[in-house]
Amino acid sequence: MKIGVVCPYAWDIPGGVQNHVRDLAEHLIRLGHELSVLAPADDEATLPPYVTHAGRAVPVPYNGSVARVNFGFLSAARVRRWLHDGDFDVLHVHEPSSPSLSMLACWAGSGPIVATFHTANPRSRAMTVAYPILQPTLEKISARIAVSEYARRTLVEHLGGDAVVIPNGVDVGFYERAEPKPEWQTQPGQGGTLAFIGRINESRKGLATLLEAFPEIAAARPGVRLLVLGGGDIEEVAEDLPADVRDQVEFLGRLSDEDKARLLSSVDVYVAPNLGGESFGIILVEAMSAGAPVLASDLDAFGLVLEGGQVGRMFPTGDAHALAKDAIELLENPEERARLAEAAALAVRRYDWSVVAADLLAVYEMVTTDPLAVASAPDIEALAAGELGAGELLEP
Structure with missing residues (x-):
C-alpha cells in the first residue's frame, strides 16, 4: 500500500x-x-x-x-x-x-x-x-x-x-532490551534514583512540582538523585532549589532514544508530575516497557494507561507533598516497585x-x-x- x-x-x-x-x-x-x-x-x-x-x-x-x-x-x-x-x-x-x-x-x-x-x-x-x-x-x-x-x-x-x-x-521490545547504565543506577549509600523526562521550561509538564517535592524526598532518603532529561533553560528551572540538594539534581539535556531507554531501565522510579493537557501519556508506556515503576499525577489520561493505579502509583495533580510521600514509599519498598514493574510489563503489550x-x-x-x-x-x-x-x- x-x-x-x-x-x-x-x-x-x-x-x-x-x-x-x-x-x-x-x-x-x-x-x-x-x-x-x-x-x-x-x-x-x-x-x-x-x-x-x-x-x-x-x-x-x-x-x-x-x-x-x-x-x-x-x-x-x-x-x-x-x-x-x-x-x-x-x-x-x-x-x-x-x-x-x-x-x-x-x-x-x-x-x-x-x-x-x-x-x-x-x-x-x-x-x-x-x-x-x-x-x-x-x-x-x-x-x-x-x-x-x-x-x-x-x-x-x-x-x-x-x-x-x-x-x-511503542516499540516495547526496544525499551525492554535497553541495558542499564551504571552511572545512572543507584549506588551503595545513595537513597535511590528518580527520573523526569520532558521540556523543562514547559509548565504543564510539572517539573516545578517535582522540584518542590525533592527536598522532602532528600530529607527522608539521603543521597537520593533526580535525573532530568529534556531541553530548556536549566538555570531558570534550578534557581529555586535549596543549595543543600542542588548537587543531587542532574540535568542531562537532550539524549538519543537509545540513552533515553537506558535511563529508564536504570532508575528506581520514573516520575510524571504533569499538570494537564495530556491526551495519552506515551512516556509512561515507555517507562513501563523499560521496567521503571511509574509515579504519576492523577490525570484522567494517565489513569487509563496506569489502569486506575493498578500498574503504577498516582498522586493528586500538583500536590508536591503527596508526590514526595509516594516517592519515599516507593524508594523504601523494592518489593512494591518489583510488583508494579511486573504488572506494567503485561499492561504495555496492548501498546x-x-x-x-x-x-x-x-x-x-x-x-x-x-x-x-x-x-x-x-x-x-x-x-x-x-x-x-x-x-x-x-x-x-
Whole structure:
C-alpha cells in the first residue's frame, strides 16, 4: 500500500506526535508498505529518506504548549506537489484541526483520508471558534481516530461526529532490551534514583512540582538523585532549589532514544508530575516497557494507561507533598516497585506497534476498499463490533 503521512509539527524537535509518526512509518516500511512523510523542519536538519521537507516551522502557542508548524501559500504549494508526486492509496494526517500542513493536506487531498486527533482539551475555545472553518475539512475525512478517550471526547464536544480510539504505539521490545547504565543506577549509600523526562521550561509538564517535592524526598532518603532529561533553560528551572540538594539534581539535556531507554531501565522510579493537557501519556508506556515503576499525577489520561493505579502509583495533580510521600514509599519498598514493574510489563503489550499498527492498517483497508466509507464518516459501530480488529480499543 502507498501511504502518505502528514506530521504537522517540526520533525527535528522532539515531541509525542513526531515520535508517533516516526515509529509508525518505520514499522509500516518494515512490513513492506511504501510510505512517505511530509513534515516541517529546520533547513539544516538531517531527515530520514522517507521524510519530505516541507519548509521551516514557526512557533505557535497551542494547548498550553508551543507547537512549531508551518502554514501559508508556499506550504500549500509544497503539499500539493507532494500529494501529486506520491499518488497515495491513503492519506493519513495528524491534528488536522490545527493551522498546519495537515489542514492544508485535507484541503488539497482527494480520495481516502484518515485523520488522527491527539489533543485533549475539553474547554478549547479555539476549536469552538474555528469550527465553521474546520467543517469543510472534516467532511473530507473518511475515518477519524483519537489516541485516547479524552482526545475523542474533545473531538466530539467541539467538532461533532465520533472517532475510533487507537492509542499511540511503542516499540516495547526496544525499551525492554535497553541495558542499564551504571552511572545512572543507584549506588551503595545513595537513597535511590528518580527520573523526569520532558521540556523543562514547559509548565504543564510539572517539573516545578517535582522540584518542590525533592527536598522532602532528600530529607527522608539521603543521597537520593533526580535525573532530568529534556531541553530548556536549566538555570531558570534550578534557581529555586535549596543549595543543600542542588548537587543531587542532574540535568542531562537532550539524549538519543537509545540513552533515553537506558535511563529508564536504570532508575528506581520514573516520575510524571504533569499538570494537564495530556491526551495519552506515551512516556509512561515507555517507562513501563523499560521496567521503571511509574509515579504519576492523577490525570484522567494517565489513569487509563496506569489502569486506575493498578500498574503504577498516582498522586493528586500538583500536590508536591503527596508526590514526595509516594516517592519515599516507593524508594523504601523494592518489593512494591518489583510488583508494579511486573504488572506494567503485561499492561504495555496492548501498546506495542505490532498491535497498534494492525489496527491502523485495518482502518486503511476500510477506507480504501469501501467506497461508502470514503464518502462518509467511518462506520464506528462496525469497528466497535471488532470487524476491523480495532473494536477492543473503542472506548464506550
